[in-house]
Amino acid sequence: MKKKKLNESEILEELMSPGSWYMFPERFVSSGVMNPNQAVLVAFLISHSRRNKKGAVSRWFYCTTATMMKKTYYSPDKQQRIIAFLKKKGFLKTKRVGLPPVRWFKLNLSNIWDAIIKRS
Amino acid sequence: MTTNKKVMKWFDEMMNDKRHIIFIRKDYFQIAPGAYALDLQLVIDSYYRKKKDANGYFNLSYLMKKLSIQDDPQFKSENGRETKRGLKFLEQKGFIKLNKTITRAKLYPRRIEKALDAAYKALAKELKDEKEKAK
Numbered sequence: 137m138k139k140k141k142l143n144e145s146e147i148l149e150e151l152m153s154p155g156s157w158y159m160f161p162e163r164f165v166s167s168g169v170m171n172p173n174q175a176v177l178v179a180f181l182i183s184h185s186r187r188n189k190k191g192a193v194s195r196w197f198y199c200t201t202a203t204m205m206k207k208t209y210y211s212p213d214k215q216q217r218i219i220a221f222l223k224k225k226g227f228l229k230t231k232r233v234g235l236p237p238v239r240w241f242k243l244n245l246s247n248i249w250d251a252i253i254k255r256s
Numbered sequence: 257m258t259t260n261k262k263v264m265k266w267f268d269e270m271m272n273d274k275r276h277i278i279f280i281r282k283d284y285f286q287i288a289p290g291a292y293a294l295d296l297q298l299v300i301d302s303y304y305r306k307k308k309d310a311n312g313y314f315n316l317s318y319l320m321k322k323l324s325i326q327d328d329p330q331f332k333s334e335n336g337r338e339t340k341r342g343l344k345f346l347e348q349k350g351f352i353k354l355n356k357t358i359t360r361a362k363l364y365p366r367r368i369e370k371a372l373d374a375a376y377k378a379l380a381k382e383l384k385d386e387k388e389k390a391k
Contacts, residue, residue: 157279160294161270165335166324172291172338179280182271194264207282209289246263 158183169225169251173210177218178227178248180208181241198233198240225251278322286375287368288346295342296368298322299352303363313360331358 159182164175184207185197201212210218222228226247231240271277278301284293298319306314320326323339331340343361346352349371353362 156282158282159271160278160280162276162278162322163270166322168324168335171334172294172323172342176280176291176294207285209285209293214290245267246260249263249266 163252167252169248170222173214174218174221177204177208177210177215178222178243180204181228181243185241185243194243194245196231196240196242198238200238227251283372283375286379287349287351287371288342291338292342292345295319295339296346296351299343299346299361299363300368302361303365309360312362313355314362316359316361329357329359 158176158179160176160179164170164178165172170178181199184199184203185195201215204210204215205212219228219230223230227244229242229244232238233240278294278297280293280297284296287293288296299316302316302318303314305318308314317326319339323335325331325333325336325339328336331337340358343352343354343358347354350367351364351371353364355361
């Protein structure tokens, strides 16, 4: 896998970010809709979708396998399995764009909402 | 109100309701991948919330409640199985020690700190090497 070269500010951000947190809604797991692995990935994607644009969750955004691996430490196979499950449930849409292809995601909040409300 | 607005309102409320949000430190993912980081965060939260006995063990009921497995002491459900796997992983790494029934745990904060330091050092070295290679 080709590694992306980081610039100074990215290195600093990488090294100086011990105080940064992922917000993980308890209901993702407590409703029984997703298992902890799937819920963690959804929480990561929500956080990732909001970068640079606050509040913009329901939009297309890209996230490569390498980025996801660097942030969550899920192997590419595991990522694939979890994304396939989330796609099957209708929680997100994916597409591959460009050459080399890059993974784009769009979260479907209304489906997540439906699933959680139905269960609780 | 349209369905989309309703959903967005629900989502904002859910994300702003701090009582039902678990904050996971991003750097825990470096020492415990994926959902194991969630388990580690919840064990650490329990460590600060629960009383410790003479041997340093504390109750894991907070973690069980947050992961909705308080009615599943045998860890038979899917969430239960995942959680048990996560706790065993943390024990294997030496961050915690569990009792036989996995109801109580002992935390080793220094070991976590050491592992985090090592992970940061490795990352810094990797970045430095990459930078030198680029030159």
